[in-house]
Amino acid sequence: MVPRRAYVLRLIRLRTAVYFYGTCLVDLFYPQAGMAGIELLRREGLEVVFPQGQTCCGQPAFNCGYPEEARAVVRAQLALFREPWPVVVPSGSCAAMMRRHYPELFAGEPELPAVEALAARVHELTEFLVGVLGVKLVDRGAPVRVTWHSSCHALRELGIREEPKTLLGQLANVELVPLARERECCGFGGTFAVRFPEISAAMVADKAADVEKAAAAGASELLAADCGCLLNIGGKLGKLGSAVRPRHIAEFLWERTAGGADR
């Protein structure tokens, strides 16, 4: 799935530029995570292009059974990503929408070839950092313990398992405390959280309890690579008055390796 050497060489020829697709949740709730992602890519010598016309990947409407509305939103953004550069997305869920579901969303539509070409260039951020760029991070932060929540769509739709842990493993002063049931859904699921608030609340309560167990083992931060999960688990931790800080992995990585908080 992750392109290898030949692709990397082609990248260099293409004046080493990448598109950054911020996603609507990062844009509005975690912009510092988006900036950190951009900075991580820039530090590797890439030119990062952030088309200002971008909005949302279309997943909310698509998942709820409103593909026409999703198509309209995707169509309006297609021209923004015309160059054959990779599109890097700091969210497994949105990256899965673009890579896996855009082609089926546009089946039988005139834009299908353009959409397929775009989908093939979409990468989730940690997957791009590890699989394409092969980054080597140098930790400049104080010793800290963190725990990690695997987001469902990154895990099951994109097959991203080890990449985030590879990145955290490169940080000498960071110790990863395992999260019990790390791969169990946190209960966000977009509109699911508000259509079935009781079930979603039960799921996130269990997730927060597992995070608190990791906290008891010393974890001071909960890291994830998807802002839906962070909004959900973070909101629950906040309600509980937890001391654990929920953060996007990009923000954490940039802060640890750039020698200070960047916001």
Add this chain to the structure above:
Amino acid sequence: MTTSAIDFHANSAAALADPQIRANFRRAMDGLMAKRAALFADPAEWRALRALGTAVRARTLASLPELLERLEQRCRANGIAVHWAETTAEANAAVLSILRGHGATRVVKGKSMVSEEMHLNDFLESHGIESLESDLGEYIVQLDHEMPSHIIMPAIHKNGRQIARLFGEKIRGAKQTEDVDELTGIARGVLRRKFEEADAGVSGVNCAVAETGTLVLIENEGNGRMSTHVPPLHIALMGIEKVVERLEDVPPILALLCRSATGQTITTYTNLISGPRGRGERDGPREVHLVILDNGRSRIYLDPELRATLRCIRCGACMNHCPVYTRIGGHAYQTVYPGPIGKILTPQVEGVKARHELMHASSLCGACVEVCPVEIPITELLIRLRHEASHRDPGSTVLEAGQARNAWEDRTWALWRRCHASARAYRLLSRLLTRLGRLPVPRLGPLRAWTAARTAPRPASRSLHELARDRGVPDA
């Protein structure tokens, strides 16, 4: 909103409020997941077996009508009488007519999900025929006048103490005990007598082999063999999708089924039933009947994408791994098939309007898809059915397509589209949220649902669009 929709919300809220249900399911599902994972420890072996099983099921469905005809011919040649039923009412009538033809009044049943679809026990009782479940789990839920809460482990919602109390109340002379072996012994004592007295046995079918006219039935307790061999009359029930082409197709299906369902490499009993007692044979039923039920399946079959629903081999792995099922248990769904498979199957059989809420009661986490032994794309089918419920596409074969259309939801997505299909509109929305988002807002609707368990989401004061522009990140 339909009655069932309201029920599902109320049921799940009630289940969530019951610590016993939550504890019983969590413990049971954790155990089942661990047992399954241990048997699929080698990813390459899992992938290969799964691909084989999926191919068998897909190939079967591709020629389903022909295979069903061949199955009927082969069964008849073997002396098995075949009855076709388009609806559960027809299936019940067929069973009743066979039983009446023999003057049968006492029936023992092996485990069968098709009989649950038919609500066969209630039907027979209403016609004066005793119908006793002989699978231990089914026996327990029948004693307590409940529905199964899981397709493989019908009484999984109860723990040992609850079962002990039930047996103490309902079985005359039962010893007070919580010991599992002793409880099983009590049930066995009751059931042995019933097997001997029964006029007829009813069973399900795990798969039926078209080439040989063989009915395959797997089980762990021996009740399946007893129900199908001890009484003089055996009636087997199957859905039309349970046919396979050849005997060689059976091993991969059973290997996947046992491992996925209970974490076993093989069940204690594997029954291959090829007809009634032959001349000179000393045991086995005098007559065997096969009732083949459609109940909405041929409608599902019409749609090439939704047809994947019919690949299901009823292992229950999807519910064992479902974070929603684990929280609310099987009864909350009020469906014969709970959990992920129920969420795609039930709306197609009973109508997407009637069962509209079920399709949305999923976070689309995909845990079910990951473990499905026949690769049913459950989340994709959920999304498809959500669409079918609210839209009436030309040529749609889905029952009640478009009938759950909701003007409020249409307007919500139309507004969402306006805000996101135009860069200018999105900029305006983003300005509004980032500038005013931290002001206190009344907690109504979705926000209220969200904040019941969480702090309110706080938009950033500047969006990524603005940060990127300020830091000189190029736009093109």
